[in-house]
Amino acid sequence: MTYQTIQTSLSTKGVAELVLNRPEVHNAFGDVTIAEMQQALRDFAxxxxxxxxxxxxxxxxxxxxxxxxxxxxMAQKNYQQNLDDAGELAELMRLLDNFPAPTLALVQGAAFGGALGLVACCDIALAEQSASFCLSEVKIGLIPAVISPYVMRAIGERACRRYFLTAERFDASAASQLGLVHQLVDAGQLQSAADAMLQQLLQNSPAALRCAKELMAAVYQQPIDPSLIDSTSARIAAIRVSAEGQEGLTAFLEKRPPAWLASTENL
Structure with a gap:
């Protein structure tokens, strides 16, 4: 499919790429980009x-x-039109946050406003040391409403009390300390760091990775009660008897690589 504002690709090793491609406007996004990203995420999922x-x-x-x-x-639209518009951005965040396979964000330069929400929705985030972040909405009389659940989950309520209200920029080091970013790299090293992370992920069972994401979504902030205990027991039992679970256990016991372990060279 041909897109106006993004690029997509899928390698033979199963690495999908969704690339924001409006560098002339610093990859700012609007309704077209949101719609195209939604479509790409649905197709990849x-x-x-x-x-x-x-x-x-x-x-x-x-x-x-x-x-x-x-x-x-948006300033010219009425309440219902703005509600519909916000719903499209919310759906983009939902699709990314609930993507079935692991997601990896690579951040260089600025990640402001809704872009910070995209980073927060990804499972893993790598950033250059020079990257900067900002929740700038209140400066122009708005609030980071749609992205707030994901950002608050990523950096916590206490940090949000500061950055939602001050709209100040914070650097990559602060983003790392807050938990928004998992790894910082020197300028020009983002792709090599991504390749190393991809090699790590591709060693793991594809089915188990998807089930692990489902597990986290089901368990997070739930009370540890009999219902949750039964649910987690059922999940491990189900994956143990699955095809990849059986292969993984057998390969481990036989001291051989599992069948899914493809070469991670030349990603």
């Missing part, structure tokens, strides 16, 4: 060949957040 999704961007900046023309159009 439905493809069993996808083992990992990489979210990245072309140019100096990951994304400056909302496109000015998009924001200008």
């Amino acid at each position: 439905a493809n069993p060949a996808v083992r990992v999704l990489v979210l990245k961007s072309n140019g100096k900046n990951f994304s400056a957040g909302a496109d000015l023309n998009w924001m200008r159009s």
Whole structure:
């Protein structure tokens, strides 16, 4: 499929890439980009060949957040139109947050506003040391509403009390300390760090990775009661008797590589 604002690809090893491709406007996004990202995520999610999704961007900046023309159009819309518009961004965040395979965000330059929400929705985030982040909405009379559940989960309520209200920029080191970013790399080393992370992920059972994501979604912030205990017991029992579970256990006992372990060279 041909897109206007993004690029997509899928390698023979199952690495899908979704690339923001509006470097001339710092990869700011509007309704077209949101719709295209939704479509790409749905297509990748439905493809069993996808083992990992990489979210990245072309140019100096990951994304400056909302496109000015998009924001200008929203100012002219009524409440219902704004509600529908916000719903599309919310659906994008939901699709990324619930993507069935592991997701990896690569951040360079600025990740502002909604772009910070995209990072928070990914399972793993790598950033260059020079990257910067900002929840700038209150500066222009708005709030980071749609992305707030994901950002608060990523960095916690206490940090959000500061950055939602001050709209100040914070650097990659602070993002790492807050838990938004998992690893910092020197300039120009983002792709090599991503390749190393991909090699780590691709060693693991594709089915187990998907089940692990489902497990986290089901368990997070739930009370440890008999219902949850029964649920987790059922999940491990089911994967033990699954094809990949049986293969993984057999390979471990026979001291051989499991069948899914493809070469991770030349990603």
